[in-house]
Amino acid sequence: MGMWLFLFTELLLFGGLFIVYMVYRSLNPESFLLASFELDVAMGTFNTVVLLVSSMTIAMSITAIQTGNAKKSIFLLYTTLGLAIVFLIVKYFEWSAKIHHGLFPGFEVYDNLPPGESLFFFLYFFMTGLHALHIIIGGIIISVVIYRTKKGLVNKEKYTLTENAGLYWHLVDLIWIYLFPLFYLIH
Amino acid sequence: MHITSYKDHFSTLIALLLLTVITVVISVFGANLRSLSVFTALLIATVKVIVVAYYFMHLKYDKKIYTWLVLIVAILFVSFAVLTSIEYLNR
Numbered sequence: 001m002g003m004w005l006f007l008f009t010e011l012l013l014f015g016g017l018f019i020v021y022m023v024y025r026s027l028n029p030e031s032f033l034l035a036s037f038e039l040d041v042a043m044g045t046f047n048t049v050v051l052l053v054s055s056m057t058i059a060m061s062i063t064a065i066q067t068g069n070a071k072k073s074i075f076l077l078y079t080t081l082g083l084a085i086v087f088l089i090v091k092y093f094e095w096s097a098k099i100h101h102g103l104f105p106g107f108e109v110y111d112n113l114p115p116g117e118s119l120f121f122f123l124y125f126f127m128t129g130l131h132a133l134h135i136i137i138g139g140i141i142i143s144v145v146i147y148r149t150k151k152g153l154v155n156k157e158k159y160t161l162t163e164n165a166g167l168y169w170h171l172v173d174l175i176w177i178y179l180f181p182l183f184y185l186i187h
Numbered sequence: 188m189h190i191t192s193y194k195d196h197f198s199t200l201i202a203l204l205l206l207t208v209i210t211v212v213i214s215v216f217g218a219n220l221r222s223l224s225v226f227t228a229l230l231i232a233t234v235k236v237i238v239v240a241y242y243f244m245h246l247k248y249d250k251k252i253y254t255w256l257v258l259i260v261a262i263l264f265v266s267f268a269v270l271t272s273i274e275y276l277n278r
Contacts, residue, residue, distance in 0.1 A: 004253060008260045015264045022268060023275050045211050049204065056200040059191065059243045066190045163245075170244045177235050181228035185214035 003164045007171050010134075014175050017127050021182060024119045031116020036186040038103065039124070040094065044184035047090050048176065054083035055173045058142070058166045068156040070149055077146045077162075080169065084139045091132055095125075124183055131179060134172050141165045189248040199242045206235050 025032045061076035102109030103121055110118055145165045148154045154161050210231045217224045241247045246254050 001253075004256065008256070011260060012264065015267070019268050019271050023271060026272070026276055041211065041215065045207070048207055052200060052203045052207065055203075055239060055243050056196050059196045059199075060193055063191055063193055063196065066188075167244055170239055173243075174236050174239055177232050177239070178229075181210060181214070181225075181232050185210065185224075185228050187214050187217075187224060 003167050007167060010171055014127070014130070017123070017130070018178065018182075021123050021127070024116075024123065028116025028119060031114055032120050033186050035113075035117040035120035036183060038098070038101075038121075039184050041184050043090055043094055044180055047087050048180050050083050050087045050090070051173045051176050054080045054087075055170055057083065058169045062159070062162050062166050065149065065154065065156060065159040065162050070152075070155060073162065074146055074149050077142055077149070081139055081142050081146070084135055084142070088132060088135060091128065095128075098125075120183075127179060128183070131172070131175055134175070138165075138169050138172050141168060189245075191242070191245070191248070195242070199238060203235055203238060206231050206238075 057076045058080040061073045061080065064070075064073035064076055098104060098121070099107070103113075104110055104125065105118075105122055110121060113121070142165055145154060145162050148161060210228050213224055213227055213231075217227075240257060246257065
């Protein structure tokens with residue numbers, strides 16, 4: 001229950017940012033459309049698939065520990081972690097390409113953009129950045145679950161930690177499910 | 188206590204991947220439908236979120252109170268969005 005209550009606060013945190021996006025986009029529809037062409041739909045789709053698969057692997061890791069298979073649970077958790085790293089690597093390439101083109105707050109190209117377009121990129125970096133931070137935190141939490149499962153502190157009788165890690169991770173996936181169409185699929 | 192099978196988890200993933208494909212295809216190839224495709228993309232995203240919450244996050248098999256709380260928070264958030272829209276876009 002506690003974990004769910006925490007998740008609600010996270011939802012409202014990102015929710016607030018989505019409302020900011022909504023207002024700015026309503027006021028600058030053409031600029032947002034133009035700016036969105038800079039984003040690579042293929043990379044965004046790939047990352048969406050990566051997170052969806054990782055949601056499955058972490059859900060499966062809970063099934064594994066519930067059925068007493070600690071080894072399988074650990075393997076699935078490692079897989080989830082690996083997918084998280086893949087996501088971050090893709091994000092790194094996306095971001096560095098933008099920054100290389102000067103499309104970051106404070107850089108020349110960004111500063112000279114029409115206001116609607118700079119708003120898009122500001123929101124893009126802020127929201128995907130905050131999301132990436134949550135991925136990193138999720139990765140740390142998953143690592144803790146792996147460690148504690150190996151030590152036997154998480155087991156068939158006591159696996160609340162694995163469930164909570166799963167809930168957190170699914171939230172991270174949920175947020176991306178909304179981020180993806182709103183930034184990459186404006187057409 | 189309900190334990191979800193590996194098979195059910197995999198089926199859920201397939202459903203989510205299909206929904207993703209549909210979203211991308213509509214956006215990339217249905218571009219002339221403009222505002223309709225935005226609405227459709229968000230609608231499909233909402234369906235995906237419901238699938239993740241209901242199956243992966245186990246809401247279907249948990250006590251009903253959890254689903255109620257999620258619904259209350261969702262309605263709360265939607266009302267924030269609606270109220271903001273009404274205010275801002277009426278200027």
